[in-house]
Amino acid sequence: MGNPKQKWTSEEEEALRAGVAKHGTGKWKDIQRDPEFNPFLFTRSNIDLKDKWRNMSVASGQGGPREKSRTPKPKAANPDALAPAAQLATAQPLTAAAPVARDAAAIPTVDDSSKGDAKNTLMSNAMIFEAFSTLKEQNGLDTNTIANFIEQRHEVPQNFRRILSTRLRRLVQQDKLEKVQNCFKIKSDASSGTKTFTDSQLGKLQNAGYVKYNDPVEEAAVAAAFKVADAENRSFVAAEAIKEAERISKLAEDTDSMLQFAKEIFEKCSQGEVVPIA
DNA sequence: CTTAGGG
DNA sequence: CCCTAAG
Numbered sequence: 001m002g003n004p005k006q007k008w009t010s011e012e013e014e015a016l017r018a019g020v021a022k023h024g025t026g027k028w029k030d031i032q033r034d035p036e037f038n039p040f041l042f043t044r045s046n047i048d049l050k051d052k053w054r055n056m057s058v059a060s061g062q063g064g065p066r067e068k069s070r071t072p073k074p075k076a077a078n079p080d081a082l083a084p085a086a087q088l089a090t091a092q093p094l095t096a097a098a099p100v101a102r103d104a105a106a107i108p109t110v111d112d113s114s115k116g117d118a119k120n121t122l123m124s125n126a127m128i129f130e131a132f133s134t135l136k137e138q139n140g141l142d143t144n145t146i147a148n149f150i151e152q153r154h155e156v157p158q159n160f161r162r163i164l165s166t167r168l169r170r171l172v173q174q175d176k177l178e179k180v181q182n183c184f185k186i187k188s189d190a191s192s193g194t195k196t197f198t199d200s201q202l203g204k205l206q207n208a209g210y211v212k213y214n215d216p217v218e219e220a221a222v223a224a225a226f227k228v229a230d231a232e233n234r235s236f237v238a239a240e241a242i243k244e245a246e247r248i249s250k251l252a253e254d255t256d257s258m259l260q261f262a263k264e265i266f267e268k269c270s271q272g273e274v275v276p277i278a
Numbered sequence: 279c280t281t282a283g284g285g
Numbered sequence: 286c287c288c289t290a291a292g
Contacts, residue, residue, distance in 0.1 A: 005286065029280060046280065
């Protein structure tokens with residue numbers, strides 16, 4: 001099956017270039033692990049970095065840069081930047097990464113039979129972590145359980161199981177998951193520090209206008225969510241963050257922008273990419 | 279497991 | 286992106 005292929009964002013490319021400058025070519029693992037770049041490249045593997053660098057090198061060496069439509073938004077200002085809360089110190093070309101889905105965008109949590117299309121198959125880490133955060137199995141989950149869980153809530157391709165295995169393997173290699181016996185458990189990686197997420201991504205998200213709380217309740221919810229996220233700064237915590245946010249949000253009878261915000265984070269954090277709203 | 283190169 | 290060969 002053809003792979004969806006996750007397009008590299010400007011942030012990722014920049015992080016990669018900076019990483020090569022700092023560690024040198026060939027030190028892909030170091031770059032990927034570096035706390036400075038990890039928040040942008042945590043979804044990419046060292047091999048991915050290598051491949052991307054190869055592509056970037058050949059691309060720049062060409063006389064005719066076929067940029068074409070691959071120049072998404074050089075100066076696309078987000079229409080609804082309601083709260084220019086914080087400005088990015090580093091003049092990032094961040095630019096509205098993705099339009100926030102204002103409508104009732106269904107998070108890939110509940111089922112969605114509406115999508116008759118098979119192209120929406122987002123076999124991403126998000127689903128995997130969703131399983132962990134939902135099942136709350138302290139003993140870990142075996143491949144079959146995870147596969148079963150995902151199959152129940154999402155439509156999966158035929159080669160799903162194989163992809164899942166690959167995914168799990170990679171996550172273990174990246175220290176995101178821990179394999180004990182036949183089960184996988186979320187790994188608490190303390191070596192990576194505890195600042196990555198809030199530092200970079202939150203800043204960007206705020207700047208992008210994703211964060212726009214005006215109510216103290218919302219602010220509290222977001223704070224709580226990030227408290228969790230800050231604890232581990234890994235993909236899976238986003239799921240936890242959502243749950244926390246959801247809980248507080250429910251108590252406050254407010255479930256609009258806050259939740260939407262959490263969903264966006266979940267997407268970004270877990271997938272590491274922006275899903276353009278077609 | 280990490281790199282490098284070909285597919 | 287995936288796979289395979291080397292280190």
